[in-house]
Amino acid sequence: MTELPSSPRITGEDVLTLAALAGLAALALSPLRHYVGPPEQVAKEKHRRDSFPLSTFPMFSDDRRGRIVVPHVIGITADGRRVAPHHRHFGAGGLNQMRRQLARAVRQGRAGAVAQRYADSLAADRATGRAERSPGERAITQVRVVRSRFLFDRYEPGSLAPHTEALAAECPVGGTALAHGTARLPRHQEDDAR
Amino acid sequence: MRSLPVPVSALLQRAADRLAPAAQAVRPAVPRIGVGAFAVHVGLRRRPMLRALHRQEAERFRPVGVARVLRRPLPPRVADVLADAALVASGLAALGVAHRVTGPAAGALQLWTMTYRNSWGMIFHHDNQMVGHQIVLGLGPSADALSLDALLRGQVLPGRFDRRYGATSTAAAIVTVSVYLVSGVAKVRGPLGLRWATGGVLRDQIAADAVRKELFGTEPPRAAALLRRGRGPFGLLALTSLVVELGAPLALLDPRLGRAFAAGSWGMHAGIRVIMGIRFTYNLSGISSLPMLPVGPQLGR
Numbered sequence: 001m002t003e004l005p006s007s008p009r010i011t012g013e014d015v016l017t018l019a020a021l022a023g024l025a026a027l028a029l030s031p032l033r034h035y036v037g038p039p040e041q042v043a044k045e046k047h048r049r050d051s052f053p054l055s056t057f058p059m060f061s062d063d064r065r066g067r068i069v070v071p072h073v074i075g076i077t078a079d080g081r082r083v084a085p086h087h088r089h090f091g092a093g094g095l096n097q098m099r100r101q102l103a104r105a106v107r108q109g110r111a112g113a114v115a116q117r118y119a120d121s122l123a124a125d126r127a128t129g130r131a132e133r134s135p136g137e138r139a140i141t142q143v144r145v146v147r148s149r150f151l152f153d154r155y156e157p158g159s160l161a162p163h164t165e166a167l168a169a170e171c172p173v174g175g176t177a178l179a180h181g182t183a184r185l186p187r188h189q190e191d192d193a194r
Numbered sequence: 195m196r197s198l199p200v201p202v203s204a205l206l207q208r209a210a211d212r213l214a215p216a217a218q219a220v221r222p223a224v225p226r227i228g229v230g231a232f233a234v235h236v237g238l239r240r241r242p243m244l245r246a247l248h249r250q251e252a253e254r255f256r257p258v259g260v261a262r263v264l265r266r267p268l269p270p271r272v273a274d275v276l277a278d279a280a281l282v283a284s285g286l287a288a289l290g291v292a293h294r295v296t297g298p299a300a301g302a303l304q305l306w307t308m309t310y311r312n313s314w315g316m317i318f319h320h321d322n323q324m325v326g327h328q329i330v331l332g333l334g335p336s337a338d339a340l341s342l343d344a345l346l347r348g349q350v351l352p353g354r355f356d357r358r359y360g361a362t363s364t365a366a367a368i369v370t371v372s373v374y375l376v377s378g379v380a381k382v383r384g385p386l387g388l389r390w391a392t393g394g395v396l397r398d399q400i401a402a403d404a405v406r407k408e409l410f411g412t413e414p415p416r417a418a419a420l421l422r423r424g425r426g427p428f429g430l431l432a433l434t435s436l437v438v439e440l441g442a443p444l445a446l447l448d449p450r451l452g453r454a455f456a457a458g459s460w461g462m463h464a465g466i467r468v469i470m471g472i473r474f475t476y477n478l479s480g481i482s483s484l485p486m487l488p489v490g491p492q493l494g495r
Contacts, residue, residue, distance in 0.1 A: 004493055006493060007215065007216050008493070010206050014206075014210045015210075017210070017214050017357060017358070018209055018213060021361060025372065028369060028373075031376050032376060032379055035380065039385060042383055043384075043385070052317050052318075052322065053259065053325045053326055055319050055373075056380060058380055061381045061384040061390070061395070062395070063384060063386055063394075064395070064399070066398060068405060074409070084411045087410040087412070091246075092249075093243065093246075093247045093250070094316075095406070096316050097315060097316035098410065099410060100316040101316075104315060137411075148409075152397075152398060152401040152402075152405075157404060160408060
């Protein structure tokens with residue numbers, strides 16, 4: 001086995017290379033500046049300043065205190081069962097992107113348009129025969145755009161039953177949407193106690 | 195560097211030997227091939243989704259990063275062409291064809307395509323490393339070996355040692371560890387601080403994820419069943435995550451620490467995959483850690 005020679009003496013060019021590496025590290029770590037300051041400020045800035053590819057990676061860092069409020073669409077069948085229609089009825093881009101877009105639409109008072117979009121998509125599936133692939137969705141007669149609060153300790157997986165729910169809009173499949181307002185949820189009792 | 199005081203010069207020498215070791219061209223070439231091949235793979239798989247995404251209503255457009263130069267979405271066909279160009283450039287860069295052009299082009303086009311993809315109301319955080327790697331490997335001399343360019347020059351595996359090869363590999367490693375470090379700081383700068391490691395926040399996050407998945411018509415992760423049985427493995431997963439993420443920069447200091455980090459981060463992502471049902475494919479494939487596993491010899495002192 002041949003012994004390798006020693007590494008070369010450092011040159012001016014090597015110092016520039018080290019400076020470039022330091023610059024890259026500073027750039028890649030620059031989102032850390034949004035984690036400096038009081039906790040309330042950090043809690044806001046980490047979401048407000050999130051970007052790409054220099055992200056603040058705020059996921060998994062919020063304390064949810066055992067609950068979540070989700071704006072979403074729920075399907076209701078003729079016998080009153082709750083069925084969750086697939087997010088593709090609202091568009092492409094995956095679950096999380098659709099979830100965010102839907103939440104913003106509800107916040108901006110466009111829940112009626114959301115309900116109409118889902119109802120029209122479900123009706124179109126029936127017309128084209130695609131609904132046959134999803135018996136649950138095929139049974140939906142009405143969609144409701146709601147804001148729901150779920151308490152993790154009390155939630156039964158698969159039940160789709162929230163702790164509290166407020167209606168923002170509704171639409172029969174094949175019909176016309178009716179909007180009900182901003183769907184404000186009553187404050188959670190633990191929040192009142194604080 | 196004779197003009198510098200001896201201690202400074204010695205310090206710079208040590209830093210250069212550690213961070214920009216004189217290595218062979220094969221060192222950055224291996225990550226170039228892995229990253230480029232992965233970019234082509236995911237680009238082809240996502241192509242139909244991206245085309246649908248480009249055709250969404252303009253009111254859903256929320257530009258971030260470099261896409262902020264736009265006030266409204268691009269015409270869908272233009273966005274399609276740019277995404278396809280990123281795909282082609284990534285393939286050519288992986289093969290090492292005219293890399294001085296295709297390398298930077300792949301980095302720039304992928305930066306645009308992925309930023310535009312994240313400009314529709316939701317920022318995804320699993321493409322940061324891939325885009326960063328494509329940029330630094332595209333700008334660096336990563337196609338001097340194992341490339342068509344090298345084949346045409348008649349030296350597929352040149353034996354020359356150069357600090358630029360070691361530095362390019364380190365630049366890619368900096369991209370990798372930065373993502374982990376920022377993620378780790380985000381957790382300990384949250385409302386619970388270091389108590390994040392007890393697993394409660396992670397448990398709630400998994401529960402939130404399960405509820406959302408059910409509400410939007412998809413399958414919840416397997417871990418949802420564990421949630422009602424107390425803390426489960428969440429404390430262990432949380433602690434492992436913090437150790438891996440906050441300890442990531444150590445991987446730059448020594449190849450053995452780099453290998454330990456590569457193994458630890460892979461284990462963390464495997465745990466996330468099993469328990470949370472979230473796939474970080476780039477990390478689980480091991481490609482994100484390739485810069486931590488230096489290939490070929492380097493000159494030592």
